[in-house]
Amino acid sequence: MKLRSIIVDDSSMQRMAVVKLINNHPSLALVAEYSNAIEAKNGxxxxxIDLIFLDVEMPIITGFDLLESLDNRPQVILITGKPDYALKAFEYDVTDYLHKPITLARFDAAVKRALTKYEQINKVVEDEEHIFVKSNLKKRKVILNDIKWIEALGDYIKLVTDEANIVILSTMKSFEKQLPEDKFLRIHKSYIVNLERIEKFNSKNVEVDGKQIPLSRNKKTELAEALNNF
Structure with missing residues (x-):
């Protein structure tokens, strides 16, 4: 994974120094460099863009002015020659704050912080395993963790999710093949349950979100084993 980065600095010497640091870092990809805030804003x-290396002291429009003007702000690592901007920097929720001249160790530490923050922001999205189903002639994305259980309805099946009930034309058998075996179990000819959503069970039923779902006699051992492996 590489963070798509830009540098905004009116000093060509300083830009060259940061470009070199970015190009030598395995987790960064340089998208562009800008000498002023107006060009940078368009870029x-x-x-x-995932990350901006931003000089604070630029003429006309400063680094802080640029931050003020951005709607969806990527992560920012501020670069400055003056230590007294540190407090103001934290008001803008910047990822880090580098003093000129920038040392390699300090640069690497700032990038590490940006990578950690990026992973935290994007973890939720990556963790959400999903499938696409066809319902009412439309394709719908369904997050697997949102499915509570699946119910047979003749030629159709009903997906009971946190958001809605989705009815699709499918057999239980073919739909079961799309689901990860370690997360879903067919506990009855008419029901598949999300193991993570089971609140309690006895020899006849499992309870998911307050609803009793029948448990087949021949599935009891399989269910107990699957829940033990969680």
């Missing part, structure tokens, strides 16, 4: 609007 941020037209590109998918």
């Amino acid at each position: 941020i609007k037209n590109n998918d």
Whole structure:
């Protein structure tokens, strides 16, 4: 994974120094470099940017002015020659704050913070395993963790999720093949349950979100084993 990065600095010497650091870092990809905030703002609007290396002391429009003007702000590592901007920097929720001249160790530490923050922001999205189902002639994305149980309805099946009930044309058998075996179990000819959502069970039923779902006699051992492996 590489963070798509830009540098905004009116000093060409300083830009060259940071470009070199970015190009030598395995987790960064340089998208562009800008010498002023106006160019940078257009670049941020037209590109998918994860991280800005931003000089605070630029003429006309400062680094802080640029931050003020951005709607969806990527992560920011501020670069400055003056230590007295540190407090103001934290008001803008910047990831880190580098003093000129920038040392390699300090640069690497700042990038590490940005990577950790990026992973925290994106973890939720990556963790959400999903499938696509066809319902009412439309394709719908269904997050697997949102499915509470699946119920047979003749030629159709009903997916009971946190958001809604989704009815799709499918057999239980073919739909079961789309689901990860370690998370879902068919506990009855008419029911598949999300193991994570089971609140309690006895020899006849499992309870999911307050609803009693029948448990087949021949599935009891399989259910107990599956829940033990969780």
